[in-house]
Amino acid sequence: MAIGTSLLVGYYVYTARQQLGTDYTALVGDIVRAQQTTPQLDHALESFIDEPILLHLGQIHHTLWLSEKYLDHVRHGLNQHPQLHRDTAYLEEDFALLSKQLLELEERAKAALVDRSLLPELQRLSMDIEATMAWAYSELNTAVHSAAGRQRLIMQRLSWAVTGLVVTVMLIALALLAAVLRLQSQRNTLKMLMLTDELTGLYNRRHLVDAASRELNDAKRHQQPLSLLLLDLDYFKHVNDTYGHPCGDDVLRKVSQQLRRISRATDIVARIGGEEFCLLMPNTTVNDAESVAERIRHAIALEPLSHLNTPFQQTVSIGVTTSIDGMHSFEQLYSLADQALYQAKALGRDRVESIHPSYPFPASQPNDTHQQSFNTLTG
Structure with missing residues (x-):
């Protein structure tokens, strides 16, 4: 009986460590930075619509480059987390649409520099991009928080399991210690992201x-x-x-x-x-x-x-x-x-x-x- 229970707990420890080792900190940071490009793009477009000049077109180009860069980082980050990637597979079409819209916006902005009658169409496309970003990144945030919740649930169950085995508790504790410390570090990092301003490092x-x-x-x-x-x-x-x-x-x-x-x-x-x-x-x-x-x-x-x-x-x-x-x-x-x-x-x-x-x-x-x-x- 003891041997069977030890094997069962050993298997549970192995699977739990696989999920506790998942670090979402980098992905959360990319999502936050991607969301922050929306107001930057709005500001750049407002300036361009008010005064269609090369300076403001350059600001749009820079912001679109940042948006595309962070979008690529987010998609790359999802590929690093197979389970999360499967859970969010339905967002692939939205990401592809967003990438296409960003390229289209830059082309239309260049055209509007010459033909100002295209400015209303440019503004409509900007609103479509904002809606796509809001939907996709909101859904992705929900999926990441859900995955983090599963981590906490696994940690609870693991704590209950190890208390039943006196003989193996020290071995399991050593295996858990690294995972617990890593999880705490991730949570502290996430908490710091929530309480500080990314650009200046000051509190928010x-x-x-x-x-x-x-x-x-x-x-x-x-x-x-x-x-x-x-x-x-x-x-x-x-x-x-x-x-x-x-x-x-x-x-x-x-x-x-x-x-x-x-x-x-x-x-x-x-x-x-x-x-x-x-x-x-x-x-x-x-x-x-x-x-x-x-x-x-x-x-x-x-x-x-x-x-x-x-x-x-x-x-x-x-x-x-x-x-x-x-x-x-x-x-x-x-x-x-x-x-x-x-x-x-x-x-x-x-x-x-x-x-x-x-x-x-x-x-x-x-x-x-x-x-x-x-x-x-x-x-």
Whole structure:
């Protein structure tokens, strides 16, 4: 009986390891990048339809090249996972249609450069491509998550099986250890993809909202200030339109590096929009927050930027707000910082403006504990 059970568990361990060894991380990354080309293509087409010139045609060509490249990566990734490839075989026609539509869009864009009457037809084809992409990649995401769910189910059943065999438990544990660690690493990687911005490596809006809730609770519990900075790059669309999206991406990365350099380890830096960033600063008074905002504004303005040996300058407008005791919600603080940012834009950009909640006493009341850490930061 024991021998038969051992053989049965041994077979189960073998089959489970085959599926637990499947790594979907690279495929998920390709799917995410492929989906991100849709808004890029929309923007490039809008610019081309507004002004059909070679610059905008080049942007369309670059975006279509990226779309085709990521589509090829996705199809190659599916070939690496036979079971998943079989489950999604019905999508092959959609992928083939999408590849054909991308080629057709580029040809029609070239023709529309000469004959503007073709622009409406170009826009209709773009909508068809967007619909095909949305359907195919949504279905593929569902299939990948389903496969990951099967992994977790196998892990549960495997755990139940090994508990029944005292003699073989150590041997099975050694076999499982590598698989469990690998699965945990994959899940951590997937979680990181969900919480960070791929281009800059900063946190995204989802993580910012979760972190803000925790920090506000701590500020309320300890009666400490918490400051929020909203940053928006001035005339960033002009950079993309003039120098191209690769140059714009480089600007975003350099701004992100400056934000990391100036912020503290306890601060949360996030990219929450195309050219919009947020800095959440626990235990930070009004004066300290405004001082940090000025340092950021000054550093970005002095950041050396160039395209094809042509130097240019990027500036930033910043809105600041502070809750002195954590008694405000994140939504309230975000709204006040957004108003301050709007005010900075209205007053000419490249400046810092503050709007704070109303209190019966000054919001800039000093905080000795934070002042010491801030002096260390700025020193």
